[in-house]
Amino acid sequence: MNLSQIEAFCTIADTGSVSEAARQLDCNRTKLSMSIKALEKELSVELFNRSGNQLTLSEAGKAIYRDSQNLLFTEARIRQTCAQVSGEFSAEVWIARDDSLPDDLWQDLSHRLNSDFPATSFNIVLASSGDLANLVVTGQVDFAFGVDYERTDDPHVTYQPLGKIRMMSVCGADNPLSKMRRVADSDLRNAMQAAMVYLNEKDNPELKPLSLRHIGFSSFDYMLNSILTENAWGVLPEPLIRHHLRQQELAVIKHTYGLTQEDYCMFTPAGMQEHPAMTWLAEQLNEYLFDF
Template structure:
């Protein structure tokens, strides 16, 4: 049994298809199938139940899946530790972030990051909150920063909470909802909701629509514009909307879950060596959230 066989097993288990796994791993389908057959032969058991082109884990496959994920995570940590000992840092770092914190803050931090660590090129992309963990787990980015709605036990990801962020159910200051002393579930479900949508196939119940009528966006800023102009309501982070609340353009809905708190996290691939620039950035975000 070797790591390439274990990686093939986990990727096919995640995608349910040899062809999809081959595309994700950028390798030949035949090579991937042979790796699984060799692994099944060595373990003397079938790891998948086959139905046409669809593969699902057998009972034996389910039993070893988590251990195989842990094995890959351990391998990544070993490689990163050796890289750290040799003093090697990535010359290029990819970062995903959501827009739960003001854009002006990110512009300032990005410029300071670039000036403080000139030897590294930083690529910062905006992503939906619900996709951050998946972008790190699938190695599309090195680090991600944003609201963590539902932390899962995933050996591929390390979660580093940087502070609490308050999430508020809000509507425009002229919406009929803000005139009610108490908003019931039934009333709220009948109103148009602006919701967060994401590409990750894994369902996140925290991001599912509450209302029967809704429109979805991949950013909080788009949600905010819709709430202000389209007679909708939605759940938004306080740092993004504080000035609107002060100006009474927005109002907090008097609902049971009108105010909640979530962790604002740095998402890192397990075993990933933390670039000194990311340590600096995490500290600055922590200071902002603490002062906020």
């Protein structure tokens, strides 16, 4: 048994297809199939139930899947530690963040990162809140920061809450919903909703639109613009809209769930050693959120 066999096993288990696994691993399909057969022969079990081109985990495959993933994470952690010792660690860091916090804050923090950690290059990309955990799990980014909609028992990612963020159901000050003393579910269903959408394949009930008529965005800022200009309503983070509330351009909808709280988190691959710059960034965000 070797790590390439374990990687092949996990990738096929995740994709359900030898062809797709071979594409992702950039290797020959026949070689991948032979690798799995060799692993099954060594372990004296069948790891997959085969039906045409589709493969699903057998009971034995399910039993060893978690341990197999942990082996791959241990390998990645060993390589990362060695890279750190050799001075190659964190020459470049990729960060995903949602736009629940104002752009001005992120611009200030990015400038300070570059100033305080000159040996590291930082790439900060904007993503939907619902995609943050998946971007970390799939290795597309090293760390992510944002509202946590995807909290699951996922061994691949570590969630570190940095503070609570208040989510508000709001509409424009001239929207009929703002004049109602009590807003029912039926009122919201019949009004246009600006909703959050994301690319991650997992279903998330918290992000499913309530209204019969809705338009979806992957950005809170786009949702805000639609609410202000299209007579829509939506659920937005308080830090992003505090100014508009003070200017009375927005109104909080008087609904049972008009005000809720979510964790604002740092997402880190399981087992990854935290970069000192990310420790600093987490502390800054924690201090900012403390005011809310």
